[in-house]
Amino acid sequence: MTLLNRLLKSREALLSVAGTALLGLIALRAPGFVAPGNLASVFTDTAILIILAIGQTAVILTRSIDLSVAANLALTGMAGAMLNAAHPEIPVPLLVLASAAMGMALGAVNGLLVWKVGLPSIVVTLGTLTIFRGSAFVLSGGEWVNTFQMSPAYLALPRETLLGLPMLAWLAVAVIGLAALGFARSPVGRALYAVGGNPVAAVYAGIDAGRTVFRAFCVSGLLAGLCGYLWVSRFAVAYVDIAAGFELDVIAACVIGGVSISGGVGSVAGAVLGALFLGVIKNALPVVGVSPFWQMSISGAIIIAAVLLNTRAERRKGRIILRHRATTGQEAGA
Amino acid sequence: MTMLTPNAPFSTGQNRAGQDRAGQNRSGPDRAPSPTPPMRRIPDRTDAPLTALLKSWEALLLLLAAAIFTANSFASPYFLDVWNLSDATFNFTEKAIVALALAFVILAGEIDISVAGIIALSSTLMGATAAAGQPMPVVVGVGLLTGLACGAVNGLLVTGLELPSIVATIGTMSLFRGLAYGILGDGAYTRYPEGFAYFGQGYVWEWLSFEVTVFLGLALLAGFLLHRTSLGRAVRAIGHNPTAAAFSGLKVRRIKFWLFAATGLAAGVASVMLTSRLGSTRPSIATGWELEIVTMVVLGGVAITGGVGTIPGVVLAALVMGLLTFGLGLLNVSGIIMSIVVGVMLIAVIALPVLARKLSNRMRRTTP
């Protein structure tokens, strides 16, 4: 009973129901859309958004925000592509690791500015957003890295299939799994919730709030770096403006997934569902005969609706001090 | 005001403050409530206005602007031409107009990410109106009203439904620009009525463009509102401490609503100018402007946490960004390099005072 209650109250469950209903509606007009094969390709198409949303969730949980993820992605993607073009002999896995490490370093810059200098994260990442993307321009001189310049192995990795799913999808699955474990089971993961939920209490509990925020930015940067590689190899081209404005899609996915902008509330499952929700809409619109140009306004409306629902749910009731009501309230709740 | 007699510290003030309360005198001269402390006059200010000005953020920005100006004039022989300088203004006035209004929103402790979306939607609806053959005043009216309406939507979401402004306006950003995409798709509106070009391309007098004239007028208005009126004071108080502001009887929600509406209207104005200047509308118009405009406001010394900031600061920040873009343009340096410089400035100008304070604290601690 309490389990059922909690399930009914959980945002993730609500979102799953809404998502299923959405799929049902789409299936009415285009049954082919819900075929497993197509759903798998929707998942693959959304993989990068999912990974970035998970990184962003870590940051938002600590009451911060990372606007620089898409620029981080563009810079690391460009760097990886150029390195590959210049030195095709470097093994691909090493390049992938290098991209992730570089992304993490960029994330660490954000984190240090927030932690050590005490700047608001929105200002810091607004600044690094332009710096990172500008650096991608400086690095490339504004040139594109085209398909033929990159090694076939570099481009092939995300596309290789395993058990019917491309590596891109498997990578997303791996990130989801690791993040779910890390958020729920690691001391660092739990500290994210503690710091965002009640920073004062976190200090009393001996948790270093600043260091925790720093770590969240590192995670976000690491995943952005990974996505830099994935984006470039998936679209087989690298240029300065890749994923421009994508940071807002990432935040939107988190918000739809019930990650509270005021910190401490949210989950990996929610972020994944939020990203998938956006992915399904993006992929379904052409199928059901709606111009894809409407996609943006629809996701905008969904973001507002999601925030509205989440904010309503979060709103606290007043402190109850009248005894008789307090006790009856408790009994009703038990 | 009257000087107070040292022996009656309470009386004069009370008679002034309570003059409507007739017939309530102090109950007698022999009843001294507490030993009268020696009267000390508290000065109104300790810093002379000039000293305060020299230490300010604005002085720093002015210095920066002057440096860039000088560097530009050395770097390029074309820079000091009055027409070139006039041209230089076009790349920042539209953003700066929105920044003036957004400064108030940020001062009040909120944010609006949707401004560029509003510009796109407003431009699209103007294009549609023009395509329907409406005359110029109607087209402009539609542009301005769209802006105002979008701003009101933001205001309602934030004050009526109490959504956090950052996520609410990320949502409306998608919504507004999405509507522009939905209406236009990959098409474009390119036909505008006669006379419409004036707003983005016209000159009021010689080299003084209409855009700059409007911007200067609005900057004066914004500066006056923020620094001289009770509205400005209220906005500042709300930004510092919304609870204390509400406890002081200020209408926090109503004020915030109108700040969002005004920002929408400013985006409408910017949209009229931009559309007129470009002579065409695509849904991608003004993409990415929201972050540039926020950068302008923050660079201008407006604290993202609310309460702190000035209009001269925002105007100077716009000037710095504009001069930098133009100067680098003259040197054939890409605009994106400029964005790096702006990004670095944004972080540096905020981080440096913090770091300096930390450093001086540490020095003080080590030398007892």
Place this chain on the structure above:
Amino acid sequence: MTTPTPVPPARAQHASAQDTRLLEMRGITKLFPGVRALSDVNLTLRAGRVTALIGENGAGKSTLVKTMTGIYRPDGGDIRIDGAPVVFTAPAMAESAGITAIHQETVLFDELSVAENIFAGHAPTTRFGLIDRKAMLARAGALLRTLDAPFGPHTRLKDLSIGQRHLVAVARALSVEARVIIMDEPTAALSQKEADELFAIVERLKAQGRAILFISHKFEEVFRIADDYAVFRDGRSVGAGALADTDQAEIVRLMVGRPVEQTFPKLAVTPGELVLEVEDYAHPTEFDGVSFQLRRGEILGLYGLVGAGRSEFCQSLFGITRPSRGRLRIKGRDTVIRSPGDAIRAGLVYVPEERGRHGAVLAMPIVDNMTLATLPEVSRYGVISRAREFALARRYAERLDLRAASLSQPVGTLSGGNQQKIVISKWLATQPDIIILDEPSKGIDIGSKAAVHGFISELAAQGLAVIMISSELPEILGMSDRVLVMREGRPIHLYDRAGLTAETLVRAATGNTDSHPELAA
């Protein structure tokens, strides 16, 4: 009582070893800008004994707790555990030394489970560095069982009542094997049954040889649960010993420390016309059935324990929250107040308790704060006249003897007393008929206190009707013409000044009375 031999650093000493000093604080001093929060304070906690820390609000109890738990570093004095000096630079250090506080508002994490709350910051981990969920749940479950908690370790904290949260906080203290447990007003928000359960737990902790510091305003509780006492006044230790050797009267005397009438100069005023009539004011959750009348020149004291609903009631008078029922007449006219703006226009103002959060805009200059509620009066067509503004500020600065370097100085840089003067000035500038002062002398130094009291008295003499919320007995007794006592959101009794004693008020506020006389008026 002194044992010269050093105590072996063993875990939980036996309860019979009554002279075992576990924690000693000697000569602790803590300074804040403009305030000496603690001066030369001593405190000794013994294993297996409960020590009650008693003092009025602002006596320095919370500051002491914060220095014990590593939140603050003392500016002087030393702390010894088992005779060995210790220095805490972080809360984690105090915790690993065995000192844990259960805070007034049980600062815990709503979104996390009970087990995670208990082990926040020190969860058991597996070989791979992951949290050992199984071990954590098992240990949390065991701790909860020893406390007879009616909920399991999986429960989300947000689903628990305040009393149940206390159990979680106690379990947390046990999980770090705390030897010194600080309970800061643990029963403030508990029902009698919940409080009884808590006391049973305290007894058990005591039997296990832990030292407990019990902070409470309720004498009944103190005499029931504590063995020793320490009384603080104005940041100093004024008395300590075994409770068995003393009585309530003596403790009240130590707390108050001075003859009441001398320090609080309430001037004799003949009450004027009726200005405020409150009839049956109620709120769904915070207060119920409050009625009284107030005349010009009168000071009505509102006494009660923290959380009795006094502030909530006054805030609804001021239009911050809406009452669910009740009538309000101001100067004989039926008045409906929907917002603070309405209240100000009706001549009723409220000086809030939390100066930093509700009262002042700390980052703004003095002059801007003073005119915040009277902006229309210092401006024409919405344009502020700086000259008029400064004139007004100067007037009130002189009237309240404000100490500041300049009127353009941010309020946050001033001492609490001077901040309070500014907040009061802001409200007086609106020329009110009724002024509500919520804990007007909380957190301000003695000198400013006297000035504020003298001033309140002066206001009443000039015809203002004053409502003063205070938890400080001497203040209430010294300043009020009448005192309304509230408990758990309800008015208990309206007392006249004549013959009123601290005893009577404390009894009424704590519910330690046999009869509940009907409310007069």
